[in-house]
Every structure is written in C-alpha cells, then in structure tokens.
Amino acid sequence: MRKFKRSDPNFGLTSLLDALACGLGAVLLILIVIKFKAHTTDPTEQLEKLQAELAAGQTEVVQLQQSLDEINELIAMETAEQEASEQGQSETESQQAKLLQNIANEMAVVANLEQQLAAMAKLPTPSDAVALSGTGNQNYITGMKVEGKQIGILVDKSASMMGDNLVEVLRYLALSDAQRVQTAKWQRTIRTAKWLLARVPDDSRVTVVTFSEDAKRLGKNDRNSPKLTASMRAIVSDLGAVVPDGGTNLQVGLAELFRINNQITDVYLITDGLPTLGDGLSLKCRNIFRSSKSISSVCRQELLVATAQRFPKNVTMNIILLPIEGDPHASALYWEWANSTYGTFLSPASEWP
Template structure:
C-alpha cells in the first residue's frame, strides 16, 4: 500500500532548535565582549572620590607606620626600664655591702682610737714634760732624743707664724696675743715640748730661741742635770716668745756654744734656710745692690757658712716645718744631719 506523504510546515521543531542555538550564540558573544569599552567616561566627581580614597590609603599607611614605630619605642623603653631596674637592684645591693663594710671599718677605727686614747692617758715613765691631746706622743717619727749634753735651737723668726709669705705678712700685722695663737707657732712650741719630754732624765739641756737675736730659755739648765723645775721654766719661757725678725742660725749656735760649751747633740726646730748671718760675699750682703731681700742662692751659701762656723763634734738633728718657696731647705738640712750622724725630720701637719 502506498503511503501518503504528509505536507511539511515551514516552522517545525528543527527550525526552532536552530533559532535557539543562534540566540544562545549571540548571548554568549555579548557575555564575552569587554564592556569597558562601552562604559561612560569618568566624571570630575569620580576623580575627586578616587583621589580621596588614594589619600586615605596613604594616610592609613602612614598611621600604620607610626603605630609600628610607637610600638617599637614602647618595647625598647620597656626593655630599658627592665635593665634599669636590674641595674638599680644590683647597685642597691652593692651599696648595702659597701655601707656594711664601712660601718665595720668605722667600728674598728673607733675601737683603735679608744685604745690609743687609753694609752695616751697612761703616765710615761721617762717623760719630763707631759703633752696634752690624744696620742700625739706615740707617733713613730724615727727621731730619738738622746745624749747627755743636749742643745735645742728654737727658731722664733716671723716666718714661724705661717706656711707661706702671704700668711706671714698678714699675721705680722696682728697683735702679739694673736701672733702666739697661730697654728704654726703653736706647733713649733709643741715640737720643743716634745723634745723636752723625750730627753733622758740625767741629761743637761739648754734651749736657745733665735731670730735676729738669741735668748736662753729657762734657768740655765746646762749647768746641771735637768730637773722638773728647769723643764717647767723652759716651757714657761717658750710661752712668752713673740715670733718676729729674720732667721740668724749662726747667732743661735754661737749663743748655745757660749752657755753650754760641752754640748754634743743639737736639735734644731726651724722652717727654712737662714736669712741673716756673717761670712757672705758682697753680692749677698747687698753692698753692690739696694735690695733688702736675700736670694735663694745666698741663703744656701749662708747655711754652708753656718755649718762651717758650727764647728766639729756636733751631732745635728733637724725638725723642719717646711715653708713654701724654700725648696732647697730639706735637701741641705738633710745633708747636714747625715754628715754629722743625726736625724732629719719633716713631720706630718698633725705632729706632734
């Protein structure tokens, strides 16, 4: 049987499928197309907003950087404070230990001072003159007062008032009662008393005070072995001396030789080279110049001349209370004492 052919419609299902695929392709093309090309041109307002956003971003970065720096500083300060606390703790510990050591040493020193004071209060069997104070007699000086024929020369010139020229000039203008209270002169007198206190009991002692003149102190103790009354008389006469004038050591030695010809051991208390005496040349005597002062070289020559005139057979000991501006005194007096077998002493400021 022959089949009848059906008439076909122009819009069948296949045609619709083709049309759907084409539409999908067009949509896909629109999706893939870069729409930026079709975007509108940016306006001034959008540019301004973008600039503000960029500025805000930069500011945010700067703020973040500042915050990081602040955090670093805080961390560093915390570490420093911690180190400081540790150091302070160590320092406090060291200070506590040091204070404890100082306290211990002070206690030891106080105990020694008490012992020394107790010793000083004990009577000294061989002391002719007792000295006041705490332990001054117990200094180790290396100077021993010995011999049977003893002479003591005490410098009473104006220079014994002070340690330098300005002090001497100022003190020379004071009344006599203030001159004798000056520290250096008080020390000089105590040095003389120290020698008297340490002299042997059976020795003959003569003390001569010298400056531009020379006077014998006491009751001519050289005539017989010293006794308590003669020692007290010497000390009493020392208290009446007013320091003044130049230093004539030759005159002091001459006076000592006159009143005590048998003298063997001489103890000189002075502060420098002599300024007056005989035997100098015309230059040092001031014949060729109008100067009233004496140079250091002339003072050295004057001491050498004094040593020559002192004669032989003396053992010379010197207690020097140094005067500023007289640098050769120590060396020359030391040489003199060494040649004669004596002792040279330049004591500390608190002696005797």
C-alpha cells in the same frame, strides 16, 4: 877484470834499476820524515797548554780559598752570635737573681718597719699636758730620738714661724703679740719643743735657746736636768711667752747655745727654712743684700753652707723642719747637714706632734 862497454845490453837495465831504487829510497825517506813530523808535538804549544791549565788551576784555587774564607767567616759570626746570646742569657739570669735578692731585702726591711711601727703603736704617747719628765729613747717617731749627755735645743722664733707661706706671714705681722703666739704654726712649734723636752733622758742636761735676729736662753739655768720638774716647767713657761718676729740668723742662735754650754754633744734645731741673716756671704751676695735689703734663694743657700762650716765637727745636728712654701732647697740642704754629722732630719706631717 872485465870492462863494460856502453854497447853492452845489460848496462842500461842496471842503470835503470839503480835509478829506480834510489828514487824509491828517496820516496820512502820522505814518507818516513813526514810521518815522524806529523806525530811530533811542538814544544811551544805544549808549554802554552800547560801554562793555561796552570792558570786555570790557580784561578780555581783562589776561588776555593775565597769560598773557604767565606765559610770560616760565617762560622766565626755564628760562633760569636752564639757566645753573645749565651753571655746575654747569663747576664739576664744574673740580673734576675740580683733583682729577686733586692726584692727579698726590701720585703725584709718593710717587714721590720711594720714590726717597729706595731711596737711603737703600743707605747704610751704623752700629751701636751703631761709633766715634762723625759722618757729616754722611748716614744720617738721616724727615727728621731732625743739622746746625748749634753743636749741643746734651738727654736726658730722668726716671723716666718707663724705661717706656711709668705702671704700668711705678712698678714700675721699686723697682729698683736697676743694674737701672734696663737697662730697655728707657732703653736705647733711650741708642741714640737715640748715633745723634745719630754724625751730628754734623765741622766742628760739640756739647754734651750730661741733665736731670730737675736738669741735668748729659756729657763732658769744654763743646763737643766729632766729630774728637776721646776726647771723644765720654767723652760716651758718662757717658751709660752716668746713672740715670733724678725729674720732668721741661725749663726746667732748657735753662737749663744755654745756660749752657754760649750760641752753640748747633740743639737736639735726647730726651724722652717734657710737663714736670711748672718756672716760668710760672698761679695756678690753682700752687695745684693745691701742694695735690696733682701736675700735671694742662692744667697740663702750660701749662708747655710757658711753656717754649717762653722759648726763643731764633733757635735751631732738633728733638724726638725716645719717647711714654709717657696723654700724648695731647705729640705735637701738641711738633710745633708744632718747626715754629715750622723744626725737625723725630720720634716713631719702637719698634724705632728
């Protein structure tokens, strides 16, 4: 093998070329590495970018969801308003239909009443001078009919039956008996009693009692038949001799009526207000009555309720009220009493009968 020596001229050139080649290779390697790194993405930056995009996407999703919820809410509100409007329209139509039906029913009732009034106008009405031979259910007014197998007529003869107010009553108390029986209200009371007597059915029996602080039977018999003219005339004659006086004890009148005829089925009461005497008052009302010798409106109402509670349950109460001023609760309470027994309440005009 051939050995080289430093003195060999080719040795320096070769060494130089080797050095240059190594340097060039190193430069190229450096360039390659730098270029690779320049085109290589940092994973941390990429992750942050993706996270930012994800957060932006989530924010947009939330915003879109909120918008969608708002739209759904608006749709629900519009739907509810529409349904409410349709329901309101349906209810309005239903109310209109009911109103029209009620109007039609009322018109039918009015037409029926007009027909009844027209038919009644053609019926003969007995005057005060006619014989009191009952005409059954004919010639009645405002539904007030005289009916029943055993009829009781109660006529209030208290002092208040002479006047329409307290001032008149006090003034009439100073009159003589002959003048008292001629007062306008008492004469109207007599005509009302005659009106009832004239309409008692022929197959019925009637008992008549007047009452104030006491009670008295009118006529010759306890039970009178309309077919017997003499019996009816005796009742009218006794009624003409009654002088109004005293307070109003309805309990006494009812007790006497049922004592005379305990088979009465229908009662017809002629009065002008709430009772002022009787039993069944509360302790407070009794104390007030003892101390002042007068009775308040509240206690008079209490007294009527106590009287009605004692009334037989199977008897019909019919009431004709000729009202006196200053007794505002009388109409309502008497109507309720009559209605509870399936009877009739009548407060007629001053020109009736």
